[in-house]
Amino acid sequence: AQSVTQLGSHVSVSEGALVLLRCNYSSSVPPYLFWYVQYPNQGLQLLLKYTTGATLVKGINGFEAEFKKSETSFHLTKPSAHMSDAAEYFCAVLHATGRRALTFGSGTRLQVQP
Amino acid sequence: DAGITQSPRHKVTETGTPVTLRCHQTENHRYMYWYRQDPGHGLRLIHYSYGVKDTDKGEVSDGYSVSRSKTEDFLLTLESATSSQTSVYFCAIIPGTGGGEAFFGQGTRLTVV
Numbered sequence: 001a002q003s004v005t006q007l008g009s010h011v012s013v014s015e016g017a018l019v020l021l022r023c024n025y026s027s028s029v030p031p032y033l034f035w036y037v038q039y040p041n042q043g044l045q046l047l048l049k050y051t052t053g054a055t056l057v058k059g060i061n062g063f064e065a066e067f068k069k070s071e072t073s074f075h076l077t078k079p080s081a082h083m084s085d086a087a088e089y090f091c092a093v094l095h096a097t098g099r100r101a102l103t104f105g106s107g108t109r110l111q112v113q114p
Numbered sequence: 115d116a117g118i119t120q121s122p123r124h125k126v127t128e129t130g131t132p133v134t135l136r137c138h139q140t141e142n143h144r145y146m147y148w149y150r151q152d153p154g155h156g157l158r159l160i161h162y163s164y165g166v167k168d169t170d171k172g173e174v175s176d177g178y179s180v181s182r183s184k185t186e187d188f189l190l191t192l193e194s195a196t197s198s199q200t201s202v203y204f205c206a207i208i209p210g211t212g213g214g215e216a217f218f219g220q221g222t223r224l225t226v227v
Contacts, residue, residue, distance in 0.1 A: 009154065032214045043204060043218040044157075051213045090156055094214040100145055100164070101172065102208075102216055104156040 002027045002093050006105035014113050019063075019078040021108045023091030026072060032094035033074040034102070035065055039087045047089070050074065061085070086112045117141050120205050120219040127226055133192040135222050137205030139185075145208045146188040147216070148172075148180065150201040157204065163188055195226045 007022040025031060035047040048059025055067040061084075065076045074091060091105040117140030127133050137146060144165055149157040149172075159172030161180040169180050177199060181189045192199055205219040 004156075006156075034215070043220045044216075046215050049213060049215060092216075094208075099162070099170065100208065100214075101147060101159050101162050102157075102206075102214075104149075104158070106154055106156040 002031065002095060002103050004091050004093050004103055004105035006089075006091050006108050008108050009106065010109045010111065012111040012113060013081045015083055016080050019076070019081045019085065019110065021076040021089050021091075021110065023065075023074045023076065023105060024072055025074060025091070025093045027093055030069075033065075033067060034092040034094070035059065035063070035074075035076050036090045036092060036104075037087050038090065038107075044090065047076070081110075081112045083112050083114065086110055118205055118207060118217060118219040120203075120222050122222060123220065124223045125225070127195050127224070129196060129226055130194050133195050133224065135190045135203055135205075135224070137188045137190070137219060139188075139207055141207075141209075142185050143207040143209050144185075145210075146182065147206040147208070148178075148188065148190045149204045149206060150174065150199075151204060151221070152201050160190065160203075192224075195224075197226050200224060200226045 003026045005024045033050045036044040050067045058064045063078045088109045090107050092102045119138045121136045147162040148160040158174045163169045163182040179191045203222045206216045208216045
């Protein structure tokens, strides 16, 4: 069974500081990996995804993530936080075989301090 | 925008009553999903569908049933609502092409009192 672990349910950074949100996954086959963002009282929006190819993927709003197979990680980073980045972030893995469904991590709430 | 509409957007119901949530899509995607979102748990899969009349259970399916009689509609029914089913429910689709990206509805906030 596939699973996703997000370390840190809450992360607080200062505006302009590096954002690092951690995600580790378990999967018996090469996974498809995703980061989604949820702003208050809204649905989920895709930030970025890794399917195949280049392991460093860039997404919207200056975010990027690197797939590291040896570490089973897909951490999300942004060089300089902005106040508008405050939201909840979810890492997810797609079952590539069998049940075609996303498994989500428990989420990380990002606060950005002025 | 994948054309996903959830209804109702908000509902308050009493314990023991049946409740049906509707998810409607306009683009004939085969795969549709129901998730619930609770603090500390992220999104958890309740049921999903891979075609008309083809459905299967997710990880938190107890107390829920689904139906899909038309491609565009996926219904989630709480047979007898309990307070533990107070949650935000999201419908999602995953298109057949596009690398597995899911598109979500705006959510339904359900409160069981």
